[in-house]
């Protein structure tokens with residue numbers, strides 16, 4: 356790999372293909388809205404749970420050799436936030452779960468989904484600050500998920516990009532990866548919309 360292009364085409368393809376979907380979703384998420392209060396934040400995290408719970412389960416059923424997947428499980432932290440926000444075990448178990456999810460039937464698809472879930476930890480850094488300022492929440496009071504990797508956020512992202520950069524995929528597989536990433540954004544937005552937490 357040349358120093359000028361540390362991450363070759365797969366990451367570029369993912370960025371190009373998902374940029375618009377990211378902007379669209381970011382605009383509709385209510386984190387920076389004046390409407391953001393504790394109740395809306397709780398409903399938002401409940402909706403996140405409904406998506407991450409089934410998706411992460413499917414994602415981790417398919418091993419990506421060489422990636423530190425067990426360290427990237429985010430669901431227990433999200434669950435702990437819901438508990439801190441006042442939901443008990445029974446309430447969490449009864450939450451609605453999304454059933455229209457990206458299909459993860461190959462490692463390529465798993466990579467695409469992982470790109471979206473890993474990348475979301477970057478924006479989480481901004482959202483964490485906003486939620487602290489607006490609602491006074493921190494990692495112990497319901498906002499741990501937004502900072503799920505803590506000070507390792509940058510390191511984990513860099514490792515993930517290196518992992519992507521080391522895959523030698525052909526055009527067909529690259530297409531599978533970007534398709535899965537796009538589908539993840541689309542399914543997430545639809546699900547959040549159906550849960551009435553978007554602007």
Ligand code: HEM
Nearest residue numbers: 370377381384386470471472473474475477478479481543
């Ligand atoms: C209001 C909500 C959001 C904001 C303000 C936001 C903001 C950002 C920012 C600033 C970055 C770039 C960070 C950096 O380069 O260090 C980023 C990257 C990213 N975000 Fe978000 N984000 C939001 C929500 C989301 C959500 C919900 C997802 C997916 C579920 C997501 C997926 C990604 C991905 C995949 C990247 C990596 C892009 C790349 O560099 O390849 N973001 N976000």
